[in-house]
Amino acid sequence: MAVINLKNREIECKIVYYGPGRCGKTTNLEYIHKAFKRQVTGEMISIDTDGDRTLFFDFLPLGLGKIKGCDVKVQLYTVPGQVQYRSTRKLVLKGADAIIFVADSLKVRREKNMISLKDLHGNLKETGISILKIPLVLQFNKRDLASKGFPLMSTDQMNKELNRQLKAPTFEASALSGDGVGATLTKCMKLTLQHLQKEFKWAQ
Amino acid sequence: MTFGEKIKALLQEAELYRGQGLLNEALEKFKSIEKFIQKAPKLKNRDKILSKIAVKKKAISAEIKNFRKPKKAPRVSDKARELMKGMFEAGDPKTKGSAALGGAISLKGFGQYDKAIKEFTTLLAFDPFRLDAAGHILDCLMDDSGPDAAISRFKEWLSDTAFTSGELDKIRSRLQALLDKAGVKKDVSGLQAGPLPEPDSEVDEDDILDINSIRFKLAKGAQKGEEIELDVNYQSGCVLNVIVSKKEKGVIEGIKTGDMMNDIVFYSPVAIFSGTGYVSDMTGIKSGPKKGDYSLSVKIIRILTG
Ligand SMILES: Nc1nc2c(ncn2[C@@H]2O[C@H](COP(=O)(O)OP(=O)(O)OP(=O)(O)O)[C@@H](O)[C@H]2O)c(=O)[nH]1
Ligand SMILES: [Mg+2]
Numbered sequence: 001m002a003v004i005n006l007k008n009r010e011i012e013c014k015i016v017y018y019g020p021g022r023c024g025k026t027t028n029l030e031y032i033h034k035a036f037k038r039q040v041t042g043e044m045i046s047i048d049t050d051g052d053r054t055l056f057f058d059f060l061p062l063g064l065g066k067i068k069g070c071d072v073k074v075q076l077y078t079v080p081g082q083v084q085y086r087s088t089r090k091l092v093l094k095g096a097d098a099i100i101f102v103a104d105s106l107k108v109r110r111e112k113n114m115i116s117l118k119d120l121h122g123n124l125k126e127t128g129i130s131i132l133k134i135p136l137v138l139q140f141n142k143r144d145l146a147s148k149g150f151p152l153m154s155t156d157q158m159n160k161e162l163n164r165q166l167k168a169p170t171f172e173a174s175a176l177s178g179d180g181v182g183a184t185l186t187k188c189m190k191l192t193l194q195h196l197q198k199e200f201k202w203a204q
Numbered sequence: 205m206t207f208g209e210k211i212k213a214l215l216q217e218a219e220l221y222r223g224q225g226l227l228n229e230a231l232e233k234f235k236s237i238e239k240f241i242q243k244a245p246k247l248k249n250r251d252k253i254l255s256k257i258a259v260k261k262k263a264i265s266a267e268i269k270n271f272r273k274p275k276k277a278p279r280v281s282d283k284a285r286e287l288m289k290g291m292f293e294a295g296d297p298k299t300k301g302s303a304a305l306g307g308a309i310s311l312k313g314f315g316q317y318d319k320a321i322k323e324f325t326t327l328l329a330f331d332p333f334r335l336d337a338a339g340h341i342l343d344c345l346m347d348d349s350g351p352d353a354a355i356s357r358f359k360e361w362l363s364d365t366a367f368t369s370g371e372l373d374k375i376r377s378r379l380q381a382l383l384d385k386a387g388v389k390k391d392v393s394g395l396q397a398g399p400l401p402e403p404d405s406e407v408d409e410d411d412i413l414d415i416n417s418i419r420f421k422l423a424k425g426a427q428k429g430e431e432i433e434l435d436v437n438y439q440s441g442c443v444l445n446v447i448v449s450k451k452e453k454g455v456i457e458g459i460k461t462g463d464m465m466n467d468i469v470f471y472s473p474v475a476i477f478s479g480t481g482y483v484s485d486m487t488g489i490k491s492g493p494k495k496g497d498y499s500l501s502v503k504i505i506r507i508l509t510g
Contacts, residue, residue, distance in 0.1 A: 022225045053225065091310050108221065108229045149213065150220055 004200050012073040013192055014095055015185075018120050019102035020112035021053065021081030024141040027175035028102060029058050029078055032185065035178055039063060041073070054080040057092045067193065074189065081116065090123045098135035098192040099124075100184055102175075103162055105142045107151040110161070117162055135191035136168045139184045144174035207244060211237065211253070222264060227271065231264045312340060317348040328366065335371060339378040351388045354379060359395065363462065368425045369486060370457040405505040407479075409441035412504060413472040418444065420468045420481075425458030434500075442504040443484065450496035459500060461486045468502070480506040 003012040017025040026046065033044045041063040046054070057077050064072040077096075079089040101120065103113045121131045146152045155172060163170060169187050173180025205213070218233035238257050241247060308323035321344050327337035338361070345354040358379050361367055367375065376392055383390050419433045432455055434446045448455050463483040470477050485501040 087310065087313060106221075106224075106226075106229075108226065145220070150217055 004196065006200075008071075009069055010071045010073070011193075011196065012075065013097040013196065014075045014077065015098045015100060015188055015192065016093055016096040017076065017078040017100045017102055018089075018093075018116065019081055019141075020104060020109060020116040021083070023081060023102045023104040023109070023113075023116075024173075024175040025078040025081065025102050026052065026054055026058050028100075028139075028141075028173075028181050028184075029060050029076055031175055031178045031181045032062075032076065033060055035182070036062065039065075053082060054078055055085070056080060056088055064189070072193070076185075083115070083119075086119065086123070089119070090126065093120075093123055094127065096134070097196065098137075098188050100137050100139060100188050101162075101168075102139045102141050103158060105140050105152040105155075105158065106145065107153055110153060113158075113162060131166065135188060135195045136166060137184055137188040137191065138163055138166070138168045138170040139173050139180065140170060141173050141175050141180075143172045144177060144179070207247065211241065211247070214240070218260075222260075227264055227268045231261060231268065234261050234264070308337070309340065312344050312347075317344045320344050334367075335374055338367070338371075338375045339382075342375070342379050342382055346382050346386060351383055351386065351390065354382065355390070355392060355395070358392065362395065367460070368457040369460045370425070370453070372460075405442060405503065407442055407504055407507050411507075412439075412442050413470075413474065415439055415444055415470045415472050417471045418446065418468050418481075418502065419471070420465050422455065422458035423463065423465075424460075425454055427454030427458055430454070437499075444481075444502045444504065446500045446502065447489075447494060448498040448500055450498070456498050459483060459486050465502065468504075470504070478508050479504055480508075 004010070017028055019025055029044060033040055039062045040060065042061040045059040057079060060076040062074045062076065064074060066072070077092050079085075079092045099120065101117060103117075124131050124134065140155055140158050143152070155170070159170060169191075171180045171184040171187065173184060175181055214233065214237045218230050218237065221227075221230035221233060234257050238254065238261075241250060241254060241257075244250070247253070308320050308327065311323060312320035321341055324337040324341045324344070327333040328341075342354045342357060345357055358375065361375065362372060376395070380392050383392065415436050417433055417435045419431060422428055422430050422432055434448065434455075437445045437447050439445070448459075450456070461483055463486075465481040465483065468479055468481045470479060481502040481504050483500065484503045485499065487499055489495055489497050489499055
């Protein structure tokens with residue numbers, strides 16, 4: 001849950017990057033860390049000892065400055081995508097205000113995307129949150145690989161398979177080069193603040 | 205696209221998966237390329253490519269195997285530890301509720317045994333969690349330092365007064381289950397606290413009147429704080445024996461060998477006086493008409509006069 005202090009006019013919220021293993025969640029955060037220096041308020045913390053696979057989570061704190069009279073702080077987290085870390089994912093998910101689901105555009109990862117989305121759905125449900133209610137943005141990552149001739153799914157197909165019921169905003173991205181990373185986060189931030197406004201009427 | 209070009213593109217694809225850490229996908233791809241080439245006996249450099257693929261396959265398989273091995277706890281930087289502390293620390297279990305236990309369990313799951321044990325130890329002080337927490341501590345010790353460490357911690361608990369005998373019985377069976385699961389052939393059912401150093405008595409046996417009953421406050425258990433009155437069964441000098449009925453669950457849970465009773469009221473036919481006693485024995489009666497009841501022996505070690 002966001003920490004909202006109406007007296008000091010401060011909002012602190014938590015956004016979690018979710019998605020199958022190797023889809024590019026950590027790469028999203030790394031890019032934000034590099035490219036949004038002005039907003040980054042602390043170090044990026046990664047706990048990864050197994051190559052570059054996330055074993056626990058990555059963490060990056062951002063300060064967005066004043067929005068409608070409120071000082072807005074955001075904590076970005078990534079979950080470990082590998083299937084066996086389900087309980088860690090649940091833990092990192094705890095108290096999330098919004099989700100960015102990063103889907104892997106590689107054809108060979110088609111099923112893994114679906115399994116991970118289902119896992120998200122289940123984990124949210126266990127904490128009493130409906131995936132249809134929480135602010136959610138879909139990112140179709142690794143689009144750059146298409147131009148190199150690698151087999152990717154079309155965004156149409158991905159939309160149909162992952163987003164038919166969710167009807168979440170979607171963004172094409174290439175986290176490695178940063179394309180679409182900022183747009184994804186900005187949209188998610190916007191949805192989050194709107195959601196919190198409905199609930200807490202924080203804006204002046 | 206010529207056949208050669210096709211092979212080249214497929215090899216690049218396999219390498220891409222490998223580079224992205226998609227090891228299973230890479231392995232599958234190499235296997236399918238292998239099959240593909242085997243069907244083309246006239247391909248230039250055929251044997252060279254096949255042997256190259258064999259090497260790749262072997263390397264990737266090894267990576268996958270290595271990857272599936274159970275991992276030792278990850279090294280966690282101080283900064284990350286701080287962050288995790290915020291996320292998972294028990295904090296005040298009263299406000300955090302069972303989330304506190306959940307946090308500590310996660311630390312354990314993540315191999316952060318020292319930290320987890322610290323959190324579980326904090327939770328021992330909170331009634332709703334204490335049994336679970338104790339079990340998890342034993343589990344951590346088993347994983348981290350082996351069965352002897354777990355057993356010796358249990359022995360410590362037997363000798364100190366933090367747990368009631370009822371609780372200790374439950375923890376004992378939890379420990380037994382952990383040992384069984386780990387395939388350790390050890391029976392802890394007979395495990396006793398080491399002999400406790402008995403406090404010196406300040407009273408002279410000859411001065412003690414016959415005592416009919418005693419009254420004291422329960423210091424632990426479900427009936428903590430309640431005043432209990434029990435009839436003396438027999439007396440031998442300054443040791444009083446009392447039978448606690450099996451129905452008195454709260455009393456049985458609240459008294460353990462080694463406890464000090466700081467404020468006992470003694471009723472004798474001629475006088476009422478108060479003093480301090482020491483529970484020299486509290487054991488279940490195993491046979492006879494009183495089977496299931498408890499025999500409690502209290503040694504009077506100080507009489508308050510005036
Ligand atoms: N070509 C390309 N590669 C990418 C892109 N995003 C990520 N990758 C690569 O994909 C691999 C996995 O990226 P990570 O960011 O570590 O994936 P993750 O989602 O954090 O994975 P887990 O921590 O295992 O859940 C790395 O080799 C990245 O370089 C992208 O947009 N394009
Ligand atoms: Mg990662």
